[in-house]
Structures are given as structure tokens and as C-alpha cells.
Amino acid sequence: MALRDILTVPDPRLKLVSQDVERVDDALRALMDDMLETMYAAPGIGLAAIQVGEPKRVIVMDLAREDEPPQPRYFINPQILWASEETAPYEEGCLSVPDIYDEVERPAQVKLRYLDYQGETVEEDAEGLYAVCIQHEMDHLNGVLFIDHLSRLKRDRAVAKVKKQKAA
Ligand code: K1U
Ligand code: ZN
Numbered sequence: 627m628a629l630r631d632i633l634t635v636p637d638p639r640l641k642l643v644s645q646d647v648e649r650v651d652d653a654l655r656a657l658m659d660d661m662l663e664t665m666y667a668a669p670g671i672g673l674a675a676i677q678v679g680e681p682k683r684v685i686v687m688d689l690a691r692e693d694e695p696p697q698p699r700y701f702i703n704p705q706i707l708w709a710s711e712e713t714a715p716y717e718e719g720c721l722s723v724p725d726i727y728d729e730v731e732r733p734a735q736v737k738l739r740y741l742d743y744q745g746e747t748v749e750e751d752a753e754g755l756y757a758v759c760i761q762h763e764m765d766h767l768n769g770v771l772f773i774d775h776l777s778r779l780k781r782d783r784a785v786a787k788v789k790k791q792k793a794a
Contacts, residue, residue, distance in 0.1 A: 627656075630664045630678035632721050634792065635785050640722055641769040644674070644681040647702050650745030654684070658700050658743065661686045670721045672759045674766030677722050685763040689755055704740035704764055707749070709733035716758045718772045724791065726784045730775045732761045 633640055647654060657680060665673040665686055675684040685701040714734040719727045735753045738760060742748050752760055762772055773781045 627659045627663045629667055630660050632664065632668065632673075632677050633679060634722050634724060635771065635773075635788050637722075639676060639679055639681070640766070640771060642676060642681045643769050644676050644683045644767045646683050647741075650702055650741055650743075654682075654702070655743060657682070658684060658686055662688070662698050662700075665721075668721050671755075672763045673721065674763045676766055676769075683767050685760070685767070687759055687763065689759065700743040701738075701760070701763070702741035702745070704738055704760065704767075706736050706761075706764065707739055708737040710735040714758075716755070718758065718762055720762070720772050722766075723771060723773055723784055723788055726773065726787065728773070728776055728780060728784075730758075730762075730772050732758060736761065 657675065661673050661675060661678060664678060671689055672685065672687040675682045683703045685704060687699045688697055690697040710733045712734045713731045715729045715731045717727050718730045734757060735751065736757050737749070737751050739747065739749045765771065773784045
């Protein structure tokens, strides 16, 4: 396993639309293992493959609390089959927009279909932080960042702040 560098704004690769995975094989599992290690080290609760420069429709996540054993989750080619009309706000962050947090409103519940670590199809309902995180990560697969849900002023300020931090 290896730690990968996490891309930060304004890296243009974060705007790419990621491509479906054709085969779940050992090379893909090695990428997911690297992503999980990178996410734990950051630390974060989710990571999309494009954040480490791989434009593949792959996400890793772990929503376990610090007093719980790790619960790694892997999502390959995830799809949202249904989203609730009801929405909920959540103060989001992003490892690609470090040290910026702001409220985003998203559907409160979603129904998902994806392939797991072994390539098996899974269908699942998500709510709470799970629903927030999977929608945030699936946005990454489509080249969308959480700051794209904010006003242009807030987005521009966020990018300027990250650029300044990187230059320092
Ligand atoms: O960059 C990412 O996509 C990961 C991001 C996921 C996320 C967080 C909050 C709402 C939606 C999606 C993060 O993990 S940011 C860091 C973070 O939330 C966190 C870090 C350490 C402990 C607990 C949370
Ligand atoms: Zn993110």
C-alpha cells in the first residue's frame, strides 16, 4: 500500500468526469487500498479516485467513530437510484479544499447501487452522514466540488484562500 498525493483546487483534474470501471481486479483493489490509506492519513471520512489523480468512478469511505473499529467501504461505479424530495443541510469539508467548511443542502435520503470490493452488486439506502458523504463523493466523480454548491463569491474566496496557503 502507498500514500498518494491529494489534488487541491484549482487543479484542473478535479473538474474531470471520471470513467466507469470495466473490471474489478487486483490492480483496482490496490488503488482502493492506497486510497483508503491516504484517506485515513489525511484524515478524512471519504475520498474519490480523482482526488488522487485517477479519473475512475471509485470511492472509499469510513464513517466509524474513533471509539469504533474501522468500517472501510468501497464503491465502484455508484449510481443514485432515488433521492428524497426532503433535503437536509450539513457543514461539509473537502480534502481537496483544505480548511474550508460550509453548509450544503442535499437530499436527506438516497437509494444506491454500486459494486463492492469483490465486484458484487449492492443496493442500499443511505441517510444522515452516509447520504451526505456519498453524494459529496459522487459529485467528485462528475467534476463537482462542494464549493460549486455555494455562491460565486464564497467559491472564489475559498479557492483564493487555498492558493494562498499553498504559496506560503
Ligand atoms: O475530500 C473529501 O471528499 C473527503 C471529505 C468528505 C466529506 C466530509 C464532510 C461532509 C461531506 C464529505 C472529508 O473527509 S473532509 C474531513 C472530515 O470531514 C473529517 C476529518 C477527520 C475527522 C472527521 C471528519
Ligand atoms: Zn471532497
